[in-house]
Amino acid sequence: MTLLRVDNLRVRFPTEQGEVEVVKGLSFDLGRERLGIVGESGSGKSMTGRALMGLIARPGQVSADRLEFDGMDLRALPERDWRRLRGARMSMVMQDPKFSLNPVIRIGEQIGEALQFHRRMPARARKQAVLDVLAAVRIDDPERAYRLYPHEVSGGMGQRVMIAMMVVLEPDLMIADEPTSALDVSVRATVLEILDDLVRRRGMGLILISHDLDMVARWCDRILVMYAGKVVEECAAGRLHEATHPYTRGLLASVPQLSETRRRLPVLDRAAIGAKVGART
């Protein structure tokens, strides 16, 4: 079943030099699968994530021929309806738990807040639901974590708390925007495993946004490669090495390998790619 239908999504921002389009006509469908959106800074990938969650505030403008979530038209949705969707049916995990968790509220309470807003539950049931979800993200001592403040936990654990907060209401769609970039290299795999596990078990749709091509290839079913606001490549994750677009091939070639023998790494020819994509330099 198709969770998300996006057709010709455009995101615009006014600047001193005139209007700038940061997402230029993005189209894709998403079912209960894992989709990766890969791009470098300025590719528009984060803006896409935010547009899907209705988080682009004025003066930014979002437009699309079609933007549907589970049959619902998101384009002109009033804020009140967005609030009912967010957290409950679609949620977003952001990059740095240092900044995405409220530092003055205990972890248990923060996660409970989402439950409180969307569902009526007696306090005890709510606490149990929070403890359950903390266990689901493999936190060793949920009772203890419940009472901690965000600054008292490590980065990896903070991110797991964030994920817990975003899955406690069992949404259908999860958008993860650079979920591991702010974490130590050693904990990244664990966090991604947990995310992946949850997504599979609960049958959620996942959009994983990242600049790390390898990571996305490993953890997703399908990949969209973005450059300067447009999608330049769409392929199944397993077939990334068969990619055809010069940007994707360039990216793949320019990463150093463990058994590296090249004296110099191939560098992207941005002029050629820009011309091909039809982007403004």
Place this chain on the structure above:
Amino acid sequence: MILSLPSRDWLLSDDPETRMQARLGQAYRLARALMRNPLAMFGLAIILSLLVVAALAPWLAPYSPLDGNLQNRLRPPSSAHWMGTDELGRDILSRVIFGARITLFIVVLVAIISAPLGLLIGAVSGYFGGWIDRILMGLTDIFLSMPRLILALAFVAALGPGIENAVIAIAITAWPVYARIARAETLTFRNAEFIAAVQMQGASHTRIITRHVIPLCLSSTIVRVTLDMAGIILTAAGLGFLGLGAQPPLPEWGAMISRGRAFILDQWWVATMPGFAIVIVSLGFCLFGDGLRDVLDPKGKSK
């Protein structure tokens, strides 16, 4: 060589070719951002008016601020005396106009004395940390904890009344705030890599503080000084009101209010007119300072 006014494109160019072009371009961008704020522009207009009035006082004032006609005392505002006359028959408008000079004098002197002093102490304190920080901040705390007017009073009592002493007194109570601000600002980037980089080039502490630390503290200090102007004016007026600032017959606004106290019920204009002047000028500084802050220190400093 033909000298032409720099064009907008030249100023906004992303690739300036000379240092001068880059600096002018930056200044231009700032000015344009400021101009988009109508309240700030209004505030600036008031400040500029103050400057103009102070500069052109002898030509703008219809009468002498010091000579009065006792037969004309306490006249209400009329076409001959727009703001009426005071208890010695002097034209209040002329006194207000000349009073602008005194206000400007006080405000500028206090700013010139207290801001650089506070800035330096705060920057040094934040940069070195450790016991230097503790000593300097302790000192700052001592001065901060004193109520401004009372310290000014004590000072003036010791040195005698007069504008110059009032200025020194106010300056002494004003610098601690700038020290605190400069220190807080310094702490935000004290451990940033660009400071480490300059240290690694072998720059002396003096060089780092003067050329790298202080320039980053300037904007918040400038904004704070502008916003403080209102407070300084009011403190000076307060001292004047108590008879400790400018001495008669100088037309200092606060002193004028003080002498008008006695007639406030029947001849309200004697106290109120200088009061309006104070309010309007303070407002001007506040509005401009706010606008300046929005432009110089937007949320989320440029990455």
Place this chain on the structure above:
Amino acid sequence: MIEIENLTVAFGGTPVVHGVSFSVARGESFALVGESGSGKSTILKAIAGQAPDWTGSIRIGGEALRRWRDRAFVRRVQMVFQDPYGSLHPRRSVDDTLSEPLAVHGIVGQDARVLAMLDAVGLSRRFRFRLPHQLSGGQRQRVAIARALMLEPEVLLLDEPTSALDVSVQAEILNLLADLREARGLTYLLVTHDLPIVSFLCDRLGVLRRGRLEEVSEVTLLKSGHLQSDYGTELVTRSAGH
């Protein structure tokens, strides 16, 4: 060129590096790898003078280091920092940043040197008077490298120089670093958690674990996928797996 013997560094009272010894020959490129918290950056900081609480011996070009870095030292050893956003003064143009080291040491001919350096790091001359916020991450890092080279040092300390950069930009910077080393005969001490970069840019590497040096090996060994120590090999496997 660099000789470290029994280096122990404490940060805020707690020892973070314990008795590390290794040496780097002139013209060699040596990497310190390990997880976060392993102390690799701390060693760099100790050499640079940013971590004053150390014991042991550090020698550069045969001369022992003292506490505060003197002028002679900074003309031999320079550092490129990790974060291109934080390592440039936000209010100073590229020209200012590059002229600063020259001004500090009273070196004349600033104009010519700045222009020559911009060319050497592949930055267009039109960027000369731009401010950091008008440059991209890759461009800023080029400025940082240029700045480090203004005093013509023999040794470059590199602290995760590309980890904050986009993938495509990383390749350019790595190439630049390789070019510069060849052209100027520089000695590199590189800290990174990214093993493939070591394969590309370095000759030997040292593996750090919780402040202790587990092994020192040739990069050829790394390329084969198997290091001498178990921990080292584990790092390699994890790197390939992820």
